[in-house]
Structures are given as C-alpha cells and as structure tokens.
Amino acid sequence: MTRFxxxxxxxxxxxxxxxxxAHRTRASPFxxxxxxxxxxxxxxxAPAxxxxxADQTFNMDLxxxxxxxxxxxxxxxPEFRIDRMESPEEAEGTNLRIIARSDANRLAAFVDRVFVEVYGRDDDYRAWVAAV
Incomplete structure (x- = not known):
C-alpha cells in the first residue's frame, strides 16, 4: 500500500x-x-x-x-451473516461481528457503505486505514 x-x-x-x-498478503492480525x-x-x-x-470477520461497535x-x-x-452481538451492561452499545467471506472489492464496498449508511457519514467523508 502506498496511501492510507x-x-x-x-x-x-x-x-x-x-x-x-495487504492484510491478507501480510497475514496481519487485523x-x-x-x-x-x-x-x-x-x-x-462518542468516539469516532x-x-x-480479521479472520474473514468484520467487527464494529454500534x-x-x-x-x-x-x-x-x-x-x-446476503453472503455475509451476523456471527455475534455482545451488549455488555457497562457499555452503551453493541459490538457486532459479521462473517464476510468475499473478494476484496466486495468487502471494500461493504465498509464504505457501513460508514455512510450505518454511521451516517456524508458521501465525501475521509477515511484512514489505521492498521494493516
């Protein structure tokens, strides 16, 4: 990767x-x-x-x-499925894990739509790959 x-x-x-x-090639943890x-x-x-x-699984707090x-x-x-939802008493939300076995482009489209449709970002939001 050359840009982040x-x-x-x-x-x-x-x-x-x-x-x-890059994550798959490097076999990075996440x-x-x-x-x-x-x-x-x-x-x-609220945090950003x-x-x-990681391991064909998306993880996010909602x-x-x-x-x-x-x-x-x-x-x-439809090829993605919810694996686990956890809502600890001390937390104000839910940690969601989604099994996602697909190609890089389909996974990328999902991530982009999560930020726009789930987290309510405008179409011109800036995203960073913070860890690979």
Whole structure:
C-alpha cells in the first residue's frame, strides 16, 4: 500500500480493497479503518466510528439505531451473516461481528457503505486505514 486515506467513494473503495489485499498478503492480525469524529453525527462524547476486519470477520461497535441500520444493510450482502452481538451492561452499545467471506472489492464496498449508511457519514467523508 502506498496511501492510507481517501475522501471520495471511488478512492475510498480502492483504498479499502488494497488494505484488505495487504492484510491478507501480510497475514496481519487485523485491519482497522477509522473516520474523523463528527460531533454532529456521533455526539459530543462518542468516539469516532471504526471498522475492523480479521479472520474473514468484520467487527464494529454500534448504538441501537446503528445496529438496526447495519441489519438493513446486510440484506444487500446476503453472503455475509451476523456471527455475534455482545451488549455488555457497562457499555452503551453493541459490538457486532459479521462473517464476510468475499473478494476484496466486495468487502471494500461493504465498509464504505457501513460508514455512510450505518454511521451516517456524508458521501465525501475521509477515511484512514489505521492498521494493516
């Protein structure tokens, strides 16, 4: 990989696909994609959203509303399935794990749509591959 951020849909999806390929090639423990904190979308005290990928599994933390949007998004990805949902008492949300066995481009499209449709980012949001 030669770049680590992008801010338009085509460039982001290419970046995410390259990150998945690098993750698989390197056999790294995980891949993490992050976006900037937006107080208007996330709230003042909430952390910026992130998506992690490892062992053919997406991992993300979601509010109740975000969880419902994620379930709706999954209808467009029938080859993906929810593996586990955990809502510890001390947490305000749910940690969602999704089994996703697919090619890098399909995985990249999913990540991009998660940030737009689940986390409510505008189409021109900037994402960073924070770990590969």
């Amino acid at each position: 951020d992008a801010d338009d849909p085509k460039a982001r999806r290419k970046l995410f696909a390259e990150a998945v390929t 891949l993490t994609v992050e976006v900037e904190h937006d107080p208007d979308v996330d709230g003042e005290d 959203p992130w998506v992690q990928f 509010t109740e509303a975000e969880l419902e949007r994620a379930k709706t998004l999954l209808t467009d990805f």
